[in-house]
Amino acid sequence: MAMSGGGDKTTFYISVLLCVFAGSFQYGYNISSVNGPAVNIKDDLYNHFESGKAVYEIGEDGSVLENPVPTCPNISSVADCAACAEEIACTSDFLLEADRALHxxxxxxxxxxxxxxxxxxxxGSFSVKPVVSHFGRKKGQLVNMIISLGxxxxxxxxxxxxxxxxLVVARILIGLFSGLATGICPMYIIEMSAQEDRGWIGVLNQLLITIGILVAQIVALSSTMRESWGIYxxxxxxxxxxxxxxxxxxxxxxxxLYLEKNDATNAARVLKKVRGTDDVEDELDEMKAEHEKSLSEENMSIGALFTSKDVRWQLISIAAMMIAQQMSGINAVFFYTNKIFESAGFTNETSTKISVLIGALNVxxxxxxxSLMEKAGRRSLMIYGYGIMVVFCVLLTVALKSLHVGTWVSYVSILCVMGYIVGFAIGPGPVPWIWATEFFKQSARAAGASMGCVICWVCTFIVGKFFPIAEAKLGPYVFIFFGMVSLFAFLYCLKITPETKGKSFEEIQVYFAKLNGVEISDEEMKLADNRDE
Structure with a gap:
């Protein structure tokens, strides 16, 4: 990975690592933490439920037990079961007919x-803009940590x-935390980074998410932790x-500090501290130029993003990349691995361990x-990543339709899942979060990042809600749809998105100004023409 030179940057690394550990890692942990102790939670909380009239107990087969109407023709009440010594054996067959509709x-x-x-x-995603604009990036994180503790x-x-x-309120709060974290963390670490470090530093966000998922999977291997799911x-x-x-x-x-709080003095002080050197004039000059240009602009609201010609293609691009990230099926692929493992004859325990290994592959x-972000570039990794995903979506579909051929095909399916994850992890996973900050000018950055997060979360909800339905109807062919989404993203990155590696925020804005049809100076036009093809 490329790291900039200069003095002691310990302060910078501490700031960035604290942010992604407390934000991105937590988000990843909570994506996975609900899966391991699922059975234990249901046993503890949902063996009883309220219908609105009374409390009823659920039997082993899911039927209602308390005050049931007996199905046995030889008795008239549950109490009579004792006479034939069959109470334990037949109790779960009793159904409460009067409240069946409320079951x-x-x-x-x-x-x-x-x-x-x-x-x-x-x-939480909708809240990113007001939180970071009102409290700032650092205090916004503090607000989020309080939500997490609650x-x-x-x-x-x-x-x-x-x-x-x-449990319901806790899940809402941790979701609120995660929505804020997916907006605040990438924005903070990208803004803190020097131009030559933005790529690999930006990947830290996705890296800590994957580590959080993996840690939750590993901890859930302990039956003690699953039973003590509240602490877990x-x-x-x-x-x-x-x-x-x-x-x-x-x-x-x-x-x-400089561009939104107009505090040049503290901005210079912090910049010298995090860069470990007093030689920060070039960065300050860039901020000054951007600040002077933005004096006539107000911070954009989310609504203004949809009407401003200045950010039209930035918004379209981020929306397309966030939609593709989720609709290309990464969460569905993780879901489907259990069925693949079952078809290969693995036990539940072995399947869980293999899932952990696949999580480790993702990390x-x-x-x-x-390591490649500042060498190959963001755009190139997106193109290669989606290309790999297209190939393995097709191969996975073929393999899943051919499971009857032999057990070995199941192992081929697992290899296809791993190949798909490789493609996702090298580009489509981390890059959209980097672009959500890099693509927007300062006055639109908070709103742009917030909108990107909203789109991502809405797509996550759609996939979680409708994938089981689509999978039930289409079977393995659902991965053809995911392959088509990946192909769209591949072509979009190939034709539209710029390479932001080694570019200043100003150079990136010049490229989009040209794409948006916004008037730019001859000097700015030269910057746009320098885009890496």
Whole structure:
């Protein structure tokens, strides 16, 4: 990976690492943490439910047990079961006919609690713009850590009190936290980075997300942690506590201080601190030029993004990349691995361990992406990544339709899943989050990042809600759709998106000004023509 020279940059690394550890890592942990203890949570919270009239107990087959109408023709009430010594054997056959329409299975209740994570994420994404504009990047993180701690307390309460309400509120809060984190973290680390470091530093966001997912999978291997699921899920608060304890070691974004707070003095002081050198005049001159240009502009609202010609293609590009990131099926592929493993004859325990190994592959390939980001460039990694995904989507479809040929085909399917993940991890996973900050000028950056997050979370919700339905109807052919989305993204990156490697924010804006048909000077036109093809 390419790292800039200069003096001691310890302060910079501490600020960036604290941000992604407390934000991106937590987000990844909470994506996966709900899966491991799912059975334990349902056993503790959803063996009873309220229909609105009374509390009913769920039997082993999912039927209602309390005050049931017996199906046995030899008795008239549940109490009579004792006479024939069949009470234990036949109790689960009793159904409450009067309340059948109000029957809510524990799976529905649990799915409802799980889905609220995404709802919270959408709300959090919409909140990125007001939070970072009002509080700033650093204090915005502080607000988010407080939300995380609130969720952690409620997770413990949900287990201790067997409270469905505590779990629901906790899932909403941790979703709100995650929505904010997906906007604040990439923005902060990109703004803190020198031009030559933005690529590999930007990948840290995705890297810590994948590590968070992997850690949650590893911890869930312990049956003790699954049984103590309140503590397991509350571990998300540990990074928040660490961030709050060490927040004095991190600094506010100098670009935010200069361009939004008009505080050139503190911006220069922080810039010298995080660069480890007093030689920061070039960066300050760039900020000054951007600041002078933006004096006549107000910070854009999310609504203004849709009407401003200045950011038209930036918004279209980020929307296209965020949609493609989720609609290309990465979450669906992870979901489908369990069926692939089952078809290969693996036990549940072995399948879980293989899932952890695939999570480790995702982490490893994100490290590879980090090392290549400033060498190959963002655009190139997106093109190669989506190209790989197209190929493996087709191969995976063929393999899944050919499972009847022999057990060996199942292993080929697993290799296809791994190839697909390699393609996603090197470019389509990390790059859109980097572009969401790089593509927008300062006055539109908060709104642009917020909109990018909203689109990502909405697409995540759509995939989670409708993929099982599509998979049931289309079977393996659903991956042809994912391949088509990946092909669209491949062509879009090939024809439209610029290479931002080694480009200043000003140079990137000049390229988009040309694309948007906005008038630019001859000097700015030369900058646009320097775009790497």
């Amino acid at each position: 809510i299975t524990r799976e529905d209740q649990y799915s409802y609690a799980v889905a609220l994570f995404t709802v919270g994420g959408i709300v 969720a952690s307390i409620l997770f413990v309460g949900a287990k201790h009190y067997n409270s469905h309400i505590c 899920m509350a571990l998300t608060g540990v990074p928040a506590i660490i961030w709050i304890a060490l927040m004095g070691l991190s600094y506010e974004s100098p670009r935010y 490893a390939m994100t490290f590879v992406s980090m």
